[in-house]
Amino acid sequence: MKLSDLLKDVKTRFASGLAVTGDVEVAGITADSRKVEPGFVFVALPGLTVNGADFIGDALTKGAVAVLCVPSARLQDDGVVWITHEVPGRVFPHMVAAYFQRQPEHLAAVTGTNGKTSVASFTKQIWEHMGLKAASVGTLGVVAPGHNDYTGMTTPDPVTLHKAMSDLCDLGIDHVVFEASSHGLAQYRMDGLNISAAAFTNLTRDHYDYHGSEENYFYAKSRLFGEVMKPGSTAVLNADCPIVREVADICWARGHKVITVGRHDGDIRLLHQVSSPTGQEITVSYEGRLYDIKLSLVGSFQAMNALMAVGLVIGCGGDADQAFNSLAYLKSVEGRMEQAGRHPSGARIYVDYAHTPDALETALEALQPHVRGKLAVVFGCGGDRDTGKREQMGRIACEKAARVYVTDDNPRSEEPAAIRAEILKGCPGATEVGDRAEAIRLAVAELGEGDLLLVAGKGHERGQEIAGKVYEFDDVSEVRSAIAGLPSEKQGRGATPGGVRS
Ligand SMILES: CC(=O)N[C@H]1[C@@H](OP(=O)(O)OP(=O)(O)OC[C@H]2O[C@@H](n3ccc(=O)[nH]c3=O)[C@H](O)[C@@H]2O)O[C@H](CO)[C@@H](O)[C@@H]1O[C@H](C)C(=O)N[C@@H](C)C(=O)N[C@H](CCC(=O)O)C(=O)O
Numbered sequence: 001m002k003l004s005d006l007l008k009d010v011k012t013r014f015a016s017g018l019a020v021t022g023d024v025e026v027a028g029i030t031a032d033s034r035k036v037e038p039g040f041v042f043v044a045l046p047g048l049t050v051n052g053a054d055f056i057g058d059a060l061t062k063g064a065v066a067v068l069c070v071p072s073a074r075l076q077d078d079g080v081v082w083i084t085h086e087v088p089g090r091v092f093p094h095m096v097a098a099y100f101q102r103q104p105e106h107l108a109a110v111t112g113t114n115g116k117t118s119v120a121s122f123t124k125q126i127w128e129h130m131g132l133k134a135a136s137v138g139t140l141g142v143v144a145p146g147h148n149d150y151t152g153m154t155t156p157d158p159v160t161l162h163k164a165m166s167d168l169c170d171l172g173i174d175h176v177v178f179e180a181s182s183h184g185l186a187q188y189r190m191d192g193l194n195i196s197a198a199a200f201t202n203l204t205r206d207h208y209d210y211h212g213s214e215e216n217y218f219y220a221k222s223r224l225f226g227e228v229m230k231p232g233s234t235a236v237l238n239a240d241c242p243i244v245r246e247v248a249d250i251c252w253a254r255g256h257k258v259i260t261v262g263r264h265d266g267d268i269r270l271l272h273q274v275s276s277p278t279g280q281e282i283t284v285s286y287e288g289r290l291y292d293i294k295l296s297l298v299g300s301f302q303a304m305n306a307l308m309a310v311g312l313v314i315g316c317g318g319d320a321d322q323a324f325n326s327l328a329y330l331k332s333v334e335g336r337m338e339q340a341g342r343h344p345s346g347a348r349i350y351v352d353y354a355h356t357p358d359a360l361e362t363a364l365e366a367l368q369p370h371v372r373g374k375l376a377v378v379f380g381c382g383g384d385r386d387t388g389k390r391e392q393m394g395r396i397a398c399e400k401a402a403r404v405y406v407t408d409d410n411p412r413s414e415e416p417a418a419i420r421a422e423i424l425k426g427c428p429g430a431t432e433v434g435d436r437a438e439a440i441r442l443a444v445a446e447l448g449e450g451d452l453l454l455v456a457g458k459g460h461e462r463g464q465e466i467a468g469k470v471y472e473f474d475d476v477s478e479v480r481s482a483i484a485g486l487p488s489e490k491q492g493r494g495a496t497p498g499g500v501r502s
């Protein structure tokens, strides 16, 4: 493929500010000098740790034939083609898109602080129930029928994303939904995707360590609607979330069609909601029609996530009746309000991925209607992440739960006891147990009839990262072995047998 083929679209998009010194046959494209092979385009991006421009020499030694970089990083080397732009990170994804060429026809995206994985999974499930070939890309990996590729990122880098799109085309997939993380949007990872519908679930505190302020965090998220999605697409917005109204203005300016979803207002309106032990019944209105739906999903917030997913399906051209009727078949998402087991007393134990203040509050409030006795929670906070949320989460746990166990959740490079101490400032009366397995065992042992335990923060995760090492760890398996390890006099007919999650 010729470099000029990779630049056709780029040249129109970045008409001014882009300079290209020639043309050459190219064999690949990467922003990592360690992955350069002969014939590759190397893209030098500034980073938080190092500057990609410092690796241009290495890339040339390895056989790079073209380099995309800022003008000031260009070297005196006429043997390669230089592509210069003040923000190479914006140009990069469009070149990658042109290199891989193929994308499934219908692409949807979802952003927001919480609910992305859930909305993405529900959208994929609805499409599948409608008989379409669908995939999702996000925290759980690239998930398609017979294909599950865990990338370790919520929004992978452009090369991983577009290689995945090409592979999904080979599998005959024509509908894909992506999770758009704020990091991914700020780093332009999704800019080359032809997205035709995008949802904004909510905006609350997260990742201030990276974005620096609430404004920057919001700006990163709103890029999806203001810059990434092509004009005239469909936006699905949460009418109950005040900040999302600002997104509506951006959508208006871009000529997007807007579908709002809400409890008090909205095109898709949640009129009525009653919880049951294993799910909820909801009544929804849309375009003058009413839908009564039985959802097998625990947690009132999951109804909103399911309706946002319907919005995305409609936004991608799907039939509304079929989409609403598919909701009754939705299955819960791994590690999101997942029932991990039951104590012999009958007390239910849930594993959930709540790792932000709002998510913890939402999850505990959502479980409250299912509690006849006491609500207990086991949780911690990740190391090398926003420190400001720790005390807040402690406060929320104490306010919303009767028994609180503060433990570790991926302390990473930080001192685990120091993280726990910050959480405990918000809930001085909590029980502190550093070892997460031990904390779960204690919380399970202390359950009584009518109680309910939430093990929050790790959801689907299978590891505990401590000081640079990842140890195998799975909340669901730990809950099950805690139940199996209860003294025999407690083992009754209600207990779920121990076992590892598949
Ligand atoms: C904070 C963050 O987002 N960091 C991302 C960023 O890293 P960085 O800025 O530190 O990059 P860097 O190491 O300074 O390197 C700069 C450039 O030099 C290049 N380089 C570097 C070394 C070398 O020898 N040669 C070379 O060419 C690198 O490839 C890169 O292009 O750019 C890297 C390359 O794309 C990413 O891998 C990296 O994600 C790291 C692994 C990460 O942990 N990111 C997390 C925080 C993240 O993105 N999470 C979100 C989800 C968050 C949520 O839950 O909401 C996600 O989408 O997964």
Ligand SMILES: Nc1ncnc2c1ncn2[C@@H]1O[C@H](COP(=O)(O)OP(=O)(O)OP(=O)(O)O)[C@@H](O)[C@H]1O
Pocket: 112, 113, 114, 115, 116, 117, 118, 119, 139, 154, 179, 181, 201, 202, 301, 302, 304, 305, 335, 336, 337, 352, 353, 354, 355, 358, 359, 360, 362, 363, 459
């Ligand atoms: N609509 C919602 N409103 C508030 N909290 C929610 C909502 N949906 C999910 N949550 C909470 O957030 C947690 C994470 O949900 P989910 O994995 O769907 O979000 P996410 O945005 O993908 O998170 P991440 O950014 O970590 O990938 C859930 O386990 C639940 O506790």
Ligand SMILES: N[C@H](CCC[C@H](N)C(=O)O)C(=O)O
Pocket: 154, 355, 381, 382, 383, 385, 409, 410, 457, 458, 461
């Ligand atoms: N994508 C999020 C996940 C956090 C999950 C939690 N278990 C933690 O480690 O803090 C992050 O990397 O910040």
Ligand SMILES: [Mg+2]
Pocket: 116, 117, 138, 139, 140, 154, 179
């Ligand atoms: Mg996610």
